[in-house]
Amino acid sequence: MRESLADPLEARLAARLAALRAEQGWSLDTLAERTGISRPTLSRLERGEASPTATMLGRLCTAYGRTLSRLMTEVEEAAPRLIPCAIQPCWTDPESGFRRRILSPPGGGLRGEMLEGTLPAGASVTYDTAPQPGLEHHLWMLEGRLELTVEGETHRLCPGDCLRYRLFGPSHFHCPAGGAPARYVLALCPP
Structure with a gap:
């Protein structure tokens, strides 16, 4: 177990997760019931002793009623109109290696x-x-291949393909083995 997270973004994320739970007036036990994440893991996440996976962040965002991008912008400084590549926040899921770059955060x-x-x-x-139930998604494939299952229906995407959908339930992203990484742009529009 790490003593604490050295990355300032992850430290701010840990503090924001603790603040969100406090704003709701929830105990760790209550949040554990709502997310299916164990109480000890939630405690370590909030203290900055562990990095959350994409799945964990997805569950936490659902409990708090916000998108992951919105959560990430809450731990960043206010975003300017022009967001150069060099300052776009990136996060990597420690479990899967999934990398998420926030190109255009909500705000302003x-x-x-x-x-x-x-x-x-x-x-x-x-x-x-x-x-957020009904969140509108527009996924545009740039490189590689992606199998995206949205509420039980699987779509196989290749470079140039665009999948549009409103999300109400589960989703599963899978990049087939043996090929290039799946790289895509995802535009999200709240209902």
């Missing part, structure tokens, strides 16, 4: 957001439910 009176996802070959990420 704008509701939509855009991110770049890169999923290594052979890796998968599952989200149990939508962070």
Whole structure:
């Protein structure tokens, strides 16, 4: 077990997760029941002693009624109109290697957001439910191949393909083994 997270972004994320739970007035036990994440793991996440996986963040965002991009912007400084590549926040899932770059965070009176996802070959990420029911998604494939299952229906995407959907339930992202990483842009629009 690590003593604490050296990455300032992860330290701010840990503090924000603790603050969100406090704002709801929930105990760790209550949050554990709502997310299916164990109480000890939640405690370590909030103290910055462990990094959350994409699945964990998905469950926490669902419990708090926000998208992952919104949560990430809450731990960043206010985003300017122009967001150079060098300052776009990136997060890597320690479990799957999934990398998420926030290209255009929500904020400044704008509701939509855009991110770049890169999923290594052979890796998968599952989200149990939508962070906000009815959240509109537009996924545009840039490189590699992606098998995306949305509420039980699997779509096989290749470079140039665009999948549009509203998410109400679970989703599963899988990059087939033996090929290039799946790289895509995802635009999110709240209902």
